[in-house]
Amino acid sequence: MTLRDCRTPRIPRLRRDLPRVRTVEDVLYLPHSAGRGQPSALFDAARRCFVPESVDYRGTGTTPSWQRTDWPQEWPEGVPASVPEAPEETYLFLGGAHLHYGHFLVTTLPRFWPLLRARGPAPILCYAPAHDGLWQPYRFAIDILARLGLAVRDIHAFDAPMRLRRAIVPAPAFQEEAFAHTVFRDLCREIGAGCYAPEEVDAEDRPAYLAKTRLAGGVRRFANEEAVTEILAREGVEILHPEAMSFPEQVRLFARRRVVAGSLGSALHTALFAPSGRRVVALSSGPAINPTFLLVDALCGNAVSYLHQPGTAETERGAFGVQHALADPRAAADGLLRRMETMAAAPAGRGMLSAAWSRLGWRAGRGPA
Numbered sequence: 001m002t003l004r005d006c007r008t009p010r011i012p013r014l015r016r017d018l019p020r021v022r023t024v025e026d027v028l029y030l031p032h033s034a035g036r037g038q039p040s041a042l043f044d045a046a047r048r049c050f051v052p053e054s055v056d057y058r059g060t061g062t063t064p065s066w067q068r069t070d071w072p073q074e075w076p077e078g079v080p081a082s083v084p085e086a087p088e089e090t091y092l093f094l095g096g097a098h099l100h101y102g103h104f105l106v107t108t109l110p111r112f113w114p115l116l117r118a119r120g121p122a123p124i125l126c127y128a129p130a131h132d133g134l135w136q137p138y139r140f141a142i143d144i145l146a147r148l149g150l151a152v153r154d155i156h157a158f159d160a161p162m163r164l165r166r167a168i169v170p171a172p173a174f175q176e177e178a179f180a181h182t183v184f185r186d187l188c189r190e191i192g193a194g195c196y197a198p199e200e201v202d203a204e205d206r207p208a209y210l211a212k213t214r215l216a217g218g219v220r221r222f223a224n225e226e227a228v229t230e231i232l233a234r235e236g237v238e239i240l241h242p243e244a245m246s247f248p249e250q251v252r253l254f255a256r257r258r259v260v261a262g263s264l265g266s267a268l269h270t271a272l273f274a275p276s277g278r279r280v281v282a283l284s285s286g287p288a289i290n291p292t293f294l295l296v297d298a299l300c301g302n303a304v305s306y307l308h309q310p311g312t313a314e315t316e317r318g319a320f321g322v323q324h325a326l327a328d329p330r331a332a333a334d335g336l337l338r339r340m341e342t343m344a345a346a347p348a349g350r351g352m353l354s355a356a357w358s359r360l361g362w363r364a365g366r367g368p369a
Contacts, residue, residue: 001328003335006287006306011294015181019113019171022053027164028079029086030072031127031157039127040068042093042167045079053169054093056107059177065107066096083161090122090166097128097155099138101242102266106292108141110174113183115148116190122168124150128157143247147191174299177291185272185299192273195251201275203256207340208238210262215243217319220285222263222312227329228283228336235337242267254278259340264289264306269296276301279343281336284308285324303346305339 030040041050041064050069058065094111098104114121129135135142135152142152173184211229212221222228229239242250250267254260254274261281262268271278280302282293289306297304311327326332 001309001311001331003307003309006284006289006308008289011291012179019173019181021170024051024167027167029162038066051169053171083163085163088123091125091164092122093125093167093169097126101140102269104141105269106176110172110184113173113187114170116187123156125156128155130157130159140247180295180299188272192251195248196255200256202258205258206238207259208240208257210242210267211239214241219321221320223315223323223325224329228333231333259344261340271300278302280304281339282306285312
């Protein structure tokens with residue numbers, strides 16, 4: 001069954017102003033605890049209400065995506081005297097360090113925009129691992145912070161309630177499914193700039209496909225994706241696995257390749273750090289696309305084709321949140337090849353079409369593009 005284009009709803013216009021920044025005195029910081037579960041918003045301790053700029057939301061609703069905003073019931077009279085004061089006079093609060101690749105990019109990093117032009121005005125405070133060793137499995141986060149001139153020891157976190165004398169709280173520059181400020185694009189470009197040389201942009205015509213076939217677990221994937229990648233590899237597409245690549249290697253891939261394809265997922269958000277005008281082909285499990293991906297595309301100025309195959313159905317989940325089975329992997333592979341070939345031959349780069357694409361067309365029985 002052939003691939004079809006997905007529905008891509010309209011998204012709000014990009015915001016060119018800077019997000020709000022609020023300074024609050026006498027603030028309560030509440031980390032994860034057995035009693036409360038997930039961490040909380042920051043609280044204005046005097047008024048016992050949460051600080052709105054400290055909360056992450058998804059979409060246009062008003063329900064926090066991961067934080068609690070209710071004042072602790074066991075403290076009806078206010079913050080107990082036993083809660084200590086943090087050692088610094090002022091902290092720059094930058095939300096939660098979500099150590100999943102995609103969520104780190106679109107939920108954690110959007111609060112770091114004040115660091116774009118200068119080091120922060122105060123020590124950085126997050127809901128994050130309180131010990132350096134706990135960061136080590138998340139090499140991507142360490143690499144991204146390093147490109148902002150930060151080490152993990154520069155990210156302060158407390159493992160018990162703490163009173164802050166003053167907190168500077170910038171609102172995020174990107175909110176999943178809702179909005180994006182262009183300063184977030186500027187931040188990501190600054191982070192990615194050292195991962196590739198200007199002359200490398202669009203230097204390699206061989207298409208790449210980012211596969212999930214070697215993941216032991218995760219959010220979602222196609223259970224029979226390997227049947228697709230085997231065909232793509234025979235046709236000359238390079239099959240790559242993002243989890244085996246460093247962060248700079250992934251950014252450089254997006255910069256160098258004229259076309260990058262893959263199943264829909266966090267790996268495609270890496271385009272945020274590459275030059276504008278990337279060409280991407282994404283294979284989706286269904287016809288609807290999450291607006292978060294479209295906001296990323298708009299920020300990047302990328303041309304992205306979202307494709308799905310009717311008849312794709314959920315199958316046994318295994319170690320993933322959800323797994324789908326493509327109805328016809330061979331037809332899916334052929335559809336991906338056709339779309340990659342079309343995008344590579346777009347007018348802006350028609351003169352750069354190489355023998356690699358002619359070979360792809362010949363092998364698939366379609367002739368040169």
